[in-house]
Amino acid sequence: MKLVKPSAIRELLQFGENPEIISFAGGYPDPMLFPVENLREIVNRTLKNNGRSALQYTVSNGIPNLRAQIAQKMTGEGAPCTADEILILQGGQQGLDLVAKMLINPGDLIITEHPTFLGAMIAFNPCQPRYESVEMDASGMSVDHLEETLKRNGAPKFLYTTPDFHNPTGVTLTLVRRKRLVELANEFDFIIVEDSPYRDLRYEGTSVPPIKSFDTEGRVIYLGSFSKVLAPGLRIGWAAGSKKIIESLGLLKLAADTQTSTLNMFTVSTFLEEYDVNELLQEIRRTYRRKKDLMLETIRQTFPQEVECTDPHGGLFTWLTFERGFDAAKFMSETALPVAKVAYVPGAPFYPLEAEANHARLSYSLQSDELLTEGLTRLGKALKQGR
Amino acid sequence: MKLVKPSAIRELLQFGENPEIISFAGGYPDPMLFPVENLREIVNRTLKNNGRSALQYTVSNGIPNLRAQIAQKMTGEGAPCTADEILILQGGQQGLDLVAKMLINPGDLIITEHPTFLGAMIAFNPCQPRYESVEMDASGMSVDHLEETLKRNGAPKFLYTTPDFHNPTGVTLTLVRRKRLVELANEFDFIIVEDSPYRDLRYEGTSVPPIKSFDTEGRVIYLGSFSKVLAPGLRIGWAAGSKKIIESLGLLKLAADTQTSTLNMFTVSTFLEEYDVNELLQEIRRTYRRKKDLMLETIRQTFPQEVECTDPHGGLFTWLTFERGFDAAKFMSETALPVAKVAYVPGAPFYPLEAEANHARLSYSLQSDELLTEGLTRLGKALKQGR
Numbered sequence: 001m002k003l004v005k006p007s008a009i010r011e012l013l014q015f016g017e018n019p020e021i022i023s024f025a026g027g028y029p030d031p032m033l034f035p036v037e038n039l040r041e042i043v044n045r046t047l048k049n050n051g052r053s054a055l056q057y058t059v060s061n062g063i064p065n066l067r068a069q070i071a072q073k074m075t076g077e078g079a080p081c082t083a084d085e086i087l088i089l090q091g092g093q094q095g096l097d098l099v100a101k102m103l104i105n106p107g108d109l110i111i112t113e114h115p116t117f118l119g120a121m122i123a124f125n126p127c128q129p130r131y132e133s134v135e136m137d138a139s140g141m142s143v144d145h146l147e148e149t150l151k152r153n154g155a156p157k158f159l160y161t162t163p164d165f166h167n168p169t170g171v172t173l174t175l176v177r178r179k180r181l182v183e184l185a186n187e188f189d190f191i192i193v194e195d196s197p198y199r200d201l202r203y204e205g206t207s208v209p210p211i212k213s214f215d216t217e218g219r220v221i222y223l224g225s226f227s228k229v230l231a232p233g234l235r236i237g238w239a240a241g242s243k244k245i246i247e248s249l250g251l252l253k254l255a256a257d258t259q260t261s262t263l264n265m266f267t268v269s270t271f272l273e274e275y276d277v278n279e280l281l282q283e284i285r286r287t288y289r290r291k292k293d294l295m296l297e298t299i300r301q302t303f304p305q306e307v308e309c310t311d312p313h314g315g316l317f318t319w320l321t322f323e324r325g326f327d328a329a330k331f332m333s334e335t336a337l338p339v340a341k342v343a344y345v346p347g348a349p350f351y352p353l354e355a356e357a358n359h360a361r362l363s364y365s366l367q368s369d370e371l372l373t374e375g376l377t378r379l380g381k382a383l384k385q386g387r
Numbered sequence: 388m389k390l391v392k393p394s395a396i397r398e399l400l401q402f403g404e405n406p407e408i409i410s411f412a413g414g415y416p417d418p419m420l421f422p423v424e425n426l427r428e429i430v431n432r433t434l435k436n437n438g439r440s441a442l443q444y445t446v447s448n449g450i451p452n453l454r455a456q457i458a459q460k461m462t463g464e465g466a467p468c469t470a471d472e473i474l475i476l477q478g479g480q481q482g483l484d485l486v487a488k489m490l491i492n493p494g495d496l497i498i499t500e501h502p503t504f505l506g507a508m509i510a511f512n513p514c515q516p517r518y519e520s521v522e523m524d525a526s527g528m529s530v531d532h533l534e535e536t537l538k539r540n541g542a543p544k545f546l547y548t549t550p551d552f553h554n555p556t557g558v559t560l561t562l563v564r565r566k567r568l569v570e571l572a573n574e575f576d577f578i579i580v581e582d583s584p585y586r587d588l589r590y591e592g593t594s595v596p597p598i599k600s601f602d603t604e605g606r607v608i609y610l611g612s613f614s615k616v617l618a619p620g621l622r623i624g625w626a627a628g629s630k631k632i633i634e635s636l637g638l639l640k641l642a643a644d645t646q647t648s649t650l651n652m653f654t655v656s657t658f659l660e661e662y663d664v665n666e667l668l669q670e671i672r673r674t675y676r677r678k679k680d681l682m683l684e685t686i687r688q689t690f691p692q693e694v695e696c697t698d699p700h701g702g703l704f705t706w707l708t709f710e711r712g713f714d715a716a717k718f719m720s721e722t723a724l725p726v727a728k729v730a731y732v733p734g735a736p737f738y739p740l741e742a743e744a745n746h747a748r749l750s751y752s753l754q755s756d757e758l759l760t761e762g763l764t765r766l767g768k769a770l771k772q773g774r
Contacts, residue, residue, distance in 0.1 A: 055618035233649030262620030
């Protein structure tokens with residue numbers, strides 16, 4: 001049997017089960033923001049009027065309506081697409097799995113940000129890639145360091161990036177760097193996997209066009225999701241890419257699970273047709289902005305002064321940097337969990353190479369204002385006592 | 388980019404789009420049998436009373452209730468399981484994909500029936516296995532031929548079988564052979580993947596216990612599905628196996644798509660709790676038995692005498708054997724589709740090795756009695772004229 005290692009994410013999910021623990025670990029959206037009543041009405045009506053179709057098999061690449069709606073959305077964001085260039089996925093995560101299957105042979109080079117999304121590495125690792133990672137700052141991945149990395153290592157099979165409200169750091173790749181990234185991809189000849197599940201959750205600053213909008217050579221595979229806009233329990237995401245790439249991913253989708261849930265695709269498509277997503281997003285953005293501000297304020301008030309955190313313009317996460325020598329994983333198992341009863345994700349597992357122990361990812365999306373303040377205050381106290 | 392070939396199944400799915408064509412090609416259940424109204428009532432109530440949980444992320448191996456219910460069902464069928472030995476899947480097909488990822492390294496040997504389920508090969512092929520296949524007769528896979536194959540080739544990474552109402556042939560593996568199969572697995576040391584999506588659809592004869600019920604060494608991975616009992620559009624299947632195997636598959640599930648739809652898991656679990664599946668199955672079985680009888684009778688009346696077909700005791704398919712030298716794929720593209728306006732699945736793609744061209748798979752599940760008779764009569768006429 002091939003070796004499959006228990007993952008850090010999976011272990012962390014278990015904290016959710018202890019009601020005493022206030023968890024900032026998961027990337028769960030706030031369920032109070034789900035448009036439950038609208039979705040209920042849509043599902044009820046769909047099953048009443050069109051139930052036999054909504055419960056039957058359908059085409060494996062996803063129902064045409066939904067693909068057309070997503071193509072229109074992508075086009076509106078500056079990345080023109082047709083429905084044939086969209087593949088419906090079982091959440092964005094499935095895109096990472098299918099891309100890995102399509103592109104990675106054992107030993108192939110993948111370039112990621114330093115740090116990068118843990119779930120991406122979990123999807124890529126069964127295909128046994130080699131990693132290089134590129135430094136980040138407050139403007140996202142350093143394109144200069146990327147260029148050096150490319151000159152030293154040659155082109156990767158693909159570069160993986162989460163440019164909007166990066167997971168885990170919360171930072172966003174600037175416009176200038178997006179353009180330079182595409183130039184480098186053209187020059188060195190590699191594919192870019194642009195993973196952007198939080199894109200719609202910008203609550204501050206100006207929107208930056210997707211990397212895909214600068215792509216003139218069909219090199220960018222964009223992964224999107226309705227998990228943070230509508231509801232993750234529906235498991236509806238998508239890939240957008242060239243016809244050739246979407247065709248290949250579609251065959252792998254057929255092999256992987258035949259298709260995404262017909263009923264859930266009908267539901268999301270009907271929601272997009274009948275409701276104003278932007279109205280929903282306004283409420284989502286207002287809420288996450290308030291929670292982010294509250295988190296950063298509470299951190300400033302209760303944490304030791306030397307702890308730094310990023311100030312994201314959207315998404316779900318801030319990234320803590322502790323003093324050198326601080327081990328966030330050790331502190332969590334020895335103090336944060338047993339004493340403060342607070343969970344976060346220690347930073348080390350987010351690094352494909354040269355893990356840095358003195359970081360943690362905190363999510364401000366799930367907890368109520370009260371529990372958010374309470375949990376952070378407890379954590380801050382424990383950190384001060386731990387010094 | 389790794390080579391991904393368009394699949395025969397995918398091409399066939401496109402026939403469904405031409406309303407003139409009467410298709411016996413797909414494995415679609417009869418949508419008139421879906422418990423639409425019950426499912427509607429359940430989803431509506433779930434979203435009303437428990438919507439925020441039903442739309443949120445949940446544990447990646449599947450909600451505990453549903454796993455416990457499936458464990459109870461498996462136990463009732465003679466294969467005792469606990470909830471920890473069940474993994475919820477995005478349909479049974481996902482089990483094939485995850486098993487392939489867990490077990491197959493390039494060049495590893497897989498043994499299948501001759502012929503075998505096309506969708507299984509589509510899932511296995513990206514992992515680049517080698518195949519050996521074992522002859523079948525009306526009692527299923529020949530265990531004598533299997534033994535010879537094992538002696539000649541050594542143990543495979545796993546043996547893949549669809550023992551109940553085999554896809555594509557419709558035949559069922561006998562009790563004696565199931566026991567012998569497990570003995571051989573123990574002797575030669577290999578895993579058995581028992582794929583049984585049609586198991587509940589027996590309308591004739593006596594039920595045979597799952598192969599897994601004879602497993603004393605944790606070697607059998609059982610794959611089940613609600614697609615043919617409730618509705619395929621919900622995408623709910625499962626794997627049952629030893630804790631160790633289910634743990635490994637669960638990590639691959641997390642990597643592949645995080646989790647199956649929370650809402651759909653809630654829905655199936657509530658259905659199992661509140662409704663009598665056996666009552667539903669009685670109606671399903673009555674319908675498919677009638678359709679199978681009608682198909683076999685119409686074939687006897689309208690097809691050339693030398694065309695043979697299997698007489699399944701359940702499931703969705705019968706398997707045609709034409710005279711030697713007949714090419715079912717050629718006949719379909721040149722005559723059945725353009726002249727008779729009838730689709731089936733030509734047999735050749737179901738063979739991992741030494742494809743036999745003189746077979747076809749017909750499904751009796753989807754079409755109404757009228758269209759079933761009409762389509763087969765047209766096909767029979769075309770076959771007679773084609774001689």
